[in-house]
Amino acid sequence: MAENTNTTPILELRKLCRYFGGLKAVNEVDLVLQPHALNGLIGPNGSGKTTIFNVITGIYEPTGGEVVFEGQSIGGLDPYIINQMGIARTFQNIRLFPNLTVLDNVRIAYHTHAGYSMSDAIMHSKHFDKKENELTEKAQDFLRVFNLQDRQAEIARNLPYGEQRRLEIARALASSPKLLLLDEPAAGMNPKEAITLMELIHFIRDKFDLTILLIEHQMRVVMGICEHITVMDFGQVIARGSAQDVQKDSHVIEAYLGPGAAELSKQYLKERKQ
Amino acid sequence: MNRLNKTSIFFLVGAVLVFGIVQALISAGIINSFWSTIVLLAGVMAIVSLGLNLIYGFNGQFSLGQYGFYAIGAYTAADITYRWVQLHSASGLTVILMISILVGLAIFLIRGVVSKIRGMDTLSAFALYLAGVLVAIFIATRLGMLIANPVTALFNLMPEKVAQYVVYLIAVLLGGLIAGEVSFLFGLPVLTLGSDYFGIATLGFTIIVKVLLDNSDTMLGFDEMKGARGMIGIPKITTWATVFIFLLITIIVIRNLLNSSYGRAIVSIREDETAATSMGIDVAFYKTITFVIGSFFGGLAGGLYAHINGFLHPNTFSFVKSFDPLIVVVFGGLGSVTGTVGAAFGWALVLEGVLRLILPEGFETWRFVIYPTLLLIMMLLKPNGLFGNYEIPFIRSVVPPLKEKKADEETAKEVA
Numbered sequence: 089m090a091e092n093t094n095t096t097p098i099l100e101l102r103k104l105c106r107y108f109g110g111l112k113a114v115n116e117v118d119l120v121l122q123p124h125a126l127n128g129l130i131g132p133n134g135s136g137k138t139t140i141f142n143v144i145t146g147i148y149e150p151t152g153g154e155v156v157f158e159g160q161s162i163g164g165l166d167p168y169i170i171n172q173m174g175i176a177r178t179f180q181n182i183r184l185f186p187n188l189t190v191l192d193n194v195r196i197a198y199h200t201h202a203g204y205s206m207s208d209a210i211m212h213s214k215h216f217d218k219k220e221n222e223l224t225e226k227a228q229d230f231l232r233v234f235n236l237q238d239r240q241a242e243i244a245r246n247l248p249y250g251e252q253r254r255l256e257i258a259r260a261l262a263s264s265p266k267l268l269l270l271d272e273p274a275a276g277m278n279p280k281e282a283i284t285l286m287e288l289i290h291f292i293r294d295k296f297d298l299t300i301l302l303i304e305h306q307m308r309v310v311m312g313i314c315e316h317i318t319v320m321d322f323g324q325v326i327a328r329g330s331a332q333d334v335q336k337d338s339h340v341i342e343a344y345l346g347p348g349a350a351e352l353s354k355q356y357l358k359e360r361k362q
Numbered sequence: 363m364n365r366l367n368k369t370s371i372f373f374l375v376g377a378v379l380v381f382g383i384v385q386a387l388i389s390a391g392i393i394n395s396f397w398s399t400i401v402l403l404a405g406v407m408a409i410v411s412l413g414l415n416l417i418y419g420f421n422g423q424f425s426l427g428q429y430g431f432y433a434i435g436a437y438t439a440a441d442i443t444y445r446w447v448q449l450h451s452a453s454g455l456t457v458i459l460m461i462s463i464l465v466g467l468a469i470f471l472i473r474g475v476v477s478k479i480r481g482m483d484t485l486s487a488f489a490l491y492l493a494g495v496l497v498a499i500f501i502a503t504r505l506g507m508l509i510a511n512p513v514t515a516l517f518n519l520m521p522e523k524v525a526q527y528v529v530y531l532i533a534v535l536l537g538g539l540i541a542g543e544v545s546f547l548f549g550l551p552v553l554t555l556g557s558d559y560f561g562i563a564t565l566g567f568t569i570i571v572k573v574l575l576d577n578s579d580t581m582l583g584f585d586e587m588k589g590a591r592g593m594i595g596i597p598k599i600t601t602w603a604t605v606f607i608f609l610l611i612t613i614i615v616i617r618n619l620l621n622s623s624y625g626r627a628i629v630s631i632r633e634d635e636t637a638a639t640s641m642g643i644d645v646a647f648y649k650t651i652t653f654v655i656g657s658f659f660g661g662l663a664g665g666l667y668a669h670i671n672g673f674l675h676p677n678t679f680s681f682v683k684s685f686d687p688l689i690v691v692v693f694g695g696l697g698s699v700t701g702t703v704g705a706a707f708g709w710a711l712v713l714e715g716v717l718r719l720i721l722p723e724g725f726e727t728w729r730f731v732i733y734p735t736l737l738l739i740m741m742l743l744k745p746n747g748l749f750g751n752y753e754i755p756f757i758r759s760v761v762p763p764l765k766e767k768k769a770d771e772e773t774a775k776e777v778a
Contacts, residue, residue, distance in 0.1 A: 089450070103627065134363045142437065145640055147636065147639075147640070162462075166639070166644075167636075167640050168640075168641075168642050168645065169637040171575040171639075171640055171641060171642040172642045176640070176641070177640055179637070180635075183634050183636060183637040183638070184634070185629070185630050185633035185634055185638075186633060186634075187633060188626070188629065188630070188633060189761055191761055191762075192626055192759075195623065195626055196623075196626045196627060196630045196638070196641060196643070197641045197642065198623070199623045199626065199627050199641075199643060200626075200642045202623035202624075204622075204623070206619070206622075206624050206651075209618055209619055209622030209624050209625070210615050210618050210619055210622075211618070212618045216622065220622065220623070221762075223623065224762050225765060228765065237764055238513075238764075240761060240764065260641075263641050264640050284604045347495055349498055362542065
């Protein structure tokens with residue numbers, strides 16, 4: 089991403105902290121996301137990745153530090169305002185609106201762009217009909233992108249797991265974000281499904297001109313598509329760079345495999361070369 | 363999406379038929395005054411329960427405060443018509459009209475100010491609203507008294523019956539408005555609580571209202587309400603036609619609201635609050651507005667109720683009674699408009715009508731044993747309520763057919 093370094097970053101975390109009592113879930117994390125980049129955030133369980141997502145999207149207030157989105161400090165704003173500014177997310181444990189139809193799930197994310205007032209709705213005016221039709225068509229277009237158009241009348245909780253994941257991404261996209269945060273989008277998928285999903289993420293990044301930050305545990309997937317990877321452990325960033333850089337980093341190897349592992353892996357690689 | 367499609371016409375024709383048949387039976391005297399009162403009560407209960415279903419069934423906020431707002435609506439409307447009929451003065455009407463307008467205005471203006479101040483906590487905002495509302499009430503009372511005489515003269519130009527009916531209609535609407543405004547003020551700090559805690563807080567509200575009504579002559583200074591002795595002298599002018607039209611309007615308003623983007627926003631909060639707020643839904647705002655609309659219908663129904671028997675007693679609004687609409691809503695099916703209306707009529711007809719008649723003399727009180735037993739059996743057999751999620755076609759939201767599009771088919775293939 090060398091060619092992009094002179095542009096203004098879309099999101100910047102400056103010494104971001106989030107403590108839960110004595111637990112430093114996120115501790116002085118700096119992170120810069122360039123526009124249109126596909127960024128990965130990895131780390132062992134409990135290293136603070138999802139907490140960072142929750143702070144960025146406003147579910148938690150930062151204990152210290154700053155979250156800057158497009159030059160504006162957004163730390164501590166209400167989640168719905170942050171979403172309207174252009175950050176959307178998916179959740180680690182899928183959080184659809186389970187008893188609503190697939191179409192309604194997407195239409196809800198479109199709510200802020202509905203374009204009619206509550207009295208229009210109650211009076212069922214012509215303007216309401218027109219705008220509601222437009223809204224529905226837009227939502228159906230999103231379902232098409234994710235190949236869910238035939239499922240639109242289905243109740244969301246009855247969808248198979250993979251489709252629920254896709255629907256959640258579709259819903260996030262419908263709120264027309266500039267930055268999309270994906271929390272373990274490939275969790276529970278087999279390798280083949282995961283690769284299809286990654287292609288999809290690549291595709292929507294280009295189609296909707298998004299910046300993407302994703303948390304993922306399947307290394308094959310992260311290493312395959314992320315242009316820039318940040319590795320966290322115990323609430324702190326321990327490495328950042330391209331996939332190759334991160335794989336070689338001794339801190340990363342030790343975080344994942346335990347102390348001393350870096351030395352062993354170096355020996356192993358040497359032996360293999362010989 | 364035709365505005366007057368088949369289902370709407372079908373529904374309206376059906377509604378007119380139901381209305382006509384009941385009206386004819388009442389006029390012909392086949393339904394005697396005992397049964398017609400029960401039918402009116404059922405209609406009123408349907409409106410209260412629809413309001414509660416909006417709050418609990420669709421927005422997921424467990425409220426026991428519905429009867430408090432019902433009481434506020436009832437006493438507000440009753441006081442207006444009492445002053446008109448007994449004291450021949452429109453002062454009640456003008457004062458409460460002014461209060462509802464100025465308080466609404468004050469809330470609107472303060473909302474504009476509060477939304478600009480970033481990071482204002484709920485309690486300071488509440489204090490600001492409260493101060494604004496008190497000032498508004500003070501000014502409104504003075505203004506209302508000032509225009510009372512001219513307005514009285516104006517109404518006296520109309521024939522007596524018409525004037526009475528117009529005053530009554532306005533009174534019912536004002537009862538709803540005042541209930542809505544009170545619910546806004548009450549909901550502001552309380553709606554930030556989680557669902558169960560909100561339930562307890564609203565129960566507290568019902569009790570406060572009941573105690574205030576018990577002492578309305580001493581604590582509030584409304585002598586005509588006569589405190590715990592009960593208010594008499596309210597004109598009995600609620601008819602089946604009035605109840606029916608208000609019920610019809612309630613159903614249509616709720617149906618139109620729910621089948622819009624705003625309705626979906628309301629329901630999304632019930633489904634998953636965190637997900638809703640992450641999708642750009644202003645959860646606090648939609649909780650408040652739903653609570654206000656639901657309470658408005660509660661107040662409206664109260665106004666209608668006050669003019670059925672011409673007698674109001676604080677015991678009607680005790681907190682045990684406040685479970686009645688809750689039972690109706692759960693019985694009919696949480697989140698089902700059809701179920702709520704059906705259950706409300708069933709509730710009134712069975713509990714007050716059939717059981718009272720079939721039980722031998724001296725055993726009437728047993729209906730409060732039979733009816734909870736019915737509830738228990740019902741909850742065991744059909745925990746989703748009588749109608750579950752069922753809605754008649756008019757109310758049901760339709761998933762619009764997929765429109766043919768060729769441009770995007772390539773992308774769909776690409777992704778698949």
